[in-house]
Amino acid sequence: xxxxxxxxxxxxxxxxxxxxxxxxxxxxxxxxxxxxxxxxxxxxxxxxxxxxxxxxxxxxxxxxxxxxxxxxxxxxxxxxxxxxxxxxxxxxxxxxxxxxxxxxxxxxxxxxxxxxxxxxxxxxxxxxxxxxxxxxxxxxxxxxxxxxxxxxxxxxxxxxxxxxxxxxxxxxxxxxxxxxxxxxxxxxxxxxxxxxxxxxxxxxxxxxxxxxxxxxxxxxxxxxxxxxxxxxxxxxxxxxxxxxxxxxxxxxxxxxxxxxxxxxxxxxxxx
Amino acid sequence: xxxxxxxxxxxxxxxxxxxxxxxxxxxxxxxxxxxxxxxxxxxxxxxxxxxxxxxxxxxxxxxxxxxxxxxxxxxxxxxxxxxxxxxxxxxxxxxxxxxxxxxxxxxxxxxxxxxxxxxxxxxxxxxxxxxxxxxxxxxxxxxxxxxxxxxxxxxxxxxxxxxxxxxxxxxxxxxxxxxxxxxxxxxxxxxxxxxxxxxxxxxxxxxxxxxxxxxxxxxxxxxxxxxxxxxxxxxxxxxxxxxxxxxxxxxxxxxxxxxxxxxxxxxxxxx
Numbered sequence: 001x002x003x004x005x006x007x008x009x010x011x012x013x014x015x016x017x018x019x020x021x022x023x024x025x026x027x028x029x030x031x032x033x034x035x036x037x038x039x040x041x042x043x044x045x046x047x048x049x050x051x052x053x054x055x056x057x058x059x060x061x062x063x064x065x066x067x068x069x070x071x072x073x074x075x076x077x078x079x080x081x082x083x084x085x086x087x088x089x090x091x092x093x094x095x096x097x098x099x100x101x102x103x104x105x106x107x108x109x110x111x112x113x114x115x116x117x118x119x120x121x122x123x124x125x126x127x128x129x130x131x132x133x134x135x136x137x138x139x140x141x142x143x144x145x146x147x148x149x150x151x152x153x154x155x156x157x158x159x160x161x162x163x164x165x166x167x168x169x170x171x172x173x174x175x176x177x178x179x180x181x182x183x184x185x186x187x188x189x190x191x192x193x194x195x196x197x198x199x200x201x202x203x204x205x206x207x208x209x210x211x212x213x214x215x216x217x218x219x220x221x222x223x224x225x226x227x228x229x230x231x232x233x234x235x236x237x238x239x240x241x242x243x244x245x246x247x248x249x250x251x252x253x254x255x256x257x258x259x260x261x262x263x264x265x266x267x268x269x270x271x
Numbered sequence: 272x273x274x275x276x277x278x279x280x281x282x283x284x285x286x287x288x289x290x291x292x293x294x295x296x297x298x299x300x301x302x303x304x305x306x307x308x309x310x311x312x313x314x315x316x317x318x319x320x321x322x323x324x325x326x327x328x329x330x331x332x333x334x335x336x337x338x339x340x341x342x343x344x345x346x347x348x349x350x351x352x353x354x355x356x357x358x359x360x361x362x363x364x365x366x367x368x369x370x371x372x373x374x375x376x377x378x379x380x381x382x383x384x385x386x387x388x389x390x391x392x393x394x395x396x397x398x399x400x401x402x403x404x405x406x407x408x409x410x411x412x413x414x415x416x417x418x419x420x421x422x423x424x425x426x427x428x429x430x431x432x433x434x435x436x437x438x439x440x441x442x443x444x445x446x447x448x449x450x451x452x453x454x455x456x457x458x459x460x461x462x463x464x465x466x467x468x469x470x471x472x473x474x475x476x477x478x479x480x481x482x483x484x485x486x487x488x489x490x491x492x493x494x495x496x497x498x499x500x501x502x503x504x505x506x507x508x509x510x511x512x513x514x515x516x517x518x519x520x521x522x523x524x525x526x527x528x529x530x531x532x533x534x535x536x537x538x539x540x541x542x
């Protein structure tokens with residue numbers, strides 16, 4: 001997993017991930033709770049944006065949260081300590097070389113990870129091996145192609161496409177959300193159920209206007225400005241016009257839509 | 272309202288509207304029920320695709336369902352009679368010249384109508400005049416720009432754009448769903464609440480694959496083939512490739528997403 005992480009590791013990016021997690025927490029996590037005593041692997045925990053929520057919602061479960069970046073893990077650990085979590089241990093590891101025995105987890109949880117991997121099905125197969133028979137795999141991913149808004153704007157769509165292209169150049173797939181069902185089925189998971197988690201934002205919800213349109217999505221697009229210009233896939237004027245039009249959707253008559261996808265599948269009890 | 276109805280009035284089109292209503296009925300209507308004794312206007316009932324559901328879910332309410340097309344109304348009436356409805360009366364009228372006194376309805380219901388009108392806010396203002404103070408207006412519209420799928424396909428998006436362009440040429444707006452909130456607010460409705468109704472379809476739901484992807488959406492796109500070619504906005508090869516790619520999303524590893532929007536607003540009690 002040597003590809004560059006498209007969003008970078010800057011402090012502002014960390015803040016964005018936190019804002020994201022706080023705004024989206026109910027939408028993404030309200031139906032995930034693990035039984036007391038269960039052993040859960042969080043693969044690709046990053047700076048711990050989901051870890052605190054996950055562990056707080058299942059206080060009786062024991063979590064092992066792994067990430068490839070030592071720096072991200074340190075931040076995740078600080079956050080878990082600040083929240084007083086005692087049911088999470090952190091470990092640095094590459095998803096494709098995890099130091100765990102087969103069938104050693106009851107559940108695996110993966111959030112915003114597959115979008116960055118060149119071989120997502122292979123990752124799922126590797127993670128599935130770590131599940132006990134009958135254990136569950138939960139996968140959450142976004143899909144930047146699910147973004148639409150009012151007023152509509154070609155420049156804004158082009159700015160979003162910059163991130164989609166950069167992510168593709170880095171070996172990832174920013175449109176992976178819609179593909180969770182076929183990917184999880186291809187990985188051999190059973191009873192796969194995928195549900196969309198659509199964020200619809202209009203000005204009757206100023207918290208979401210601020211938290212989702214401005215601080216999460218548009219901040220994420222702005223974050224790839226220099227890389228996109230350097231890669232020659234946009235120019236400053238076009239990109240900046242697109243970002244302006246994204247902020248425009250946060251005004252009183254604006255509307256913004258984005259959809260996450262959450263899939264849950266089981267490892268066969270017969271295997 | 273002299274613009275051509277973009278979908279036409281052919282028998283196959285009527286069948287499509289019925290298939291659509293049967294598949295989507297829960298998603299669109301599960302939270303609409305009118306109190307016994309209330310008087311409801313259904314504006315633009317067409318062939319009655321929503322009328323039977325609407326009237327059956329509120330058996331104590333009295334509905335007046337109007338449409339500009341006598342032929343559509345006759346079909347709607349046949350359907351209502353077949354369902355044994357006794358709480359609906361049908362009336363032929365133009366939305367912009369409705370023969371009703373101000374404040375004569377408790378509720379107004381509008382479904383798949385605004386998308387065909389060049390002046391949707393004007394239509395809402397006219398309909399609002401017919402509401403008593405405190406009465407509610409419910410509006411449901413689709414948004415063809417909300418369509419995305421796997422495998423992704425430029426040709427398929429271009430085929431969808433043919434319908435979007437034709438609808439625009441006819442004075443309508445196929446992307447109106449996302450705009451319901453600002454339109455209803457602009458029309459002076461209060462306490463406007465809009466919620467998305469997203470159809471997510473993968474092969475774990477063969478009924479939706481058949482009912483939504485094939486019989487509803489792709490059939491609707493196929494329905495504008497001749498008009499789009501005649502209008503010079505596509506050629507047969509490109510269009511047919513797009514339609515093939517839409518059907519492709521109905522295969523085992525395919526996924527299809529489309530979102531309707533439903534808005535409810537109130538007429539001020541002070542007016």
